Amino acid sequence: MDPYYCIVDTAENEVADLCVLDAADDAEARHRARAAAESVPGWTQARVYAGERLVGCLERPATTTVPLAA
Numbered sequence: 351m352d353p354y355y356c357i358v359d360t361a362e363n364e365v366a367d368l369c370v371l372d373a374a375d376d377a378e379a380r381h382r383a384r385a386a387a388e389s390v391p392g393w394t395q396a397r398v399y400a401g402e403r404l405v406g407c408l409e410r411p412a413t414t415t416v417p418l419a420a
Contacts, residue, residue: 352400352401352402352403353370353371353400353401354370354371354372354373354379354382354383354398354399354400354405355368355369355370355371355398355399356368356369356371356379356382356383356386356387356396356397356398356399357396357397357399358386358387358390358393358395358396359393359394359395359396359397360390360391360392360393360394361392361394362392366390366392366393367386367390369383369386371383371386371398376398376400376405376406379398379400379405380398380405380406380408383396383398383406383408384396384408387408387410393410394409394410395407395408395409395410396408
């Protein structure tokens with residue numbers, strides 16, 4: 351079985367962190383990747399893999415609000 355890992359990107363660095371994830375399945379890997387990304391200041395995206403297979407891509411939630419049209 352291939353190990354799960356994630357690559358966390360920030361606005362300043364294309365690849366800020368690489369984390370091996372202790373996960374039994376894809377859903378748990380995405381959950382653990384979210385927690386790992388939250389520990390990286392200024393993260394923008396986390397790509398989750400099982401070996402070479404892309405499991406998912408997590409985006410940081412938008413922090414700004416869009417004004418409503420009048």
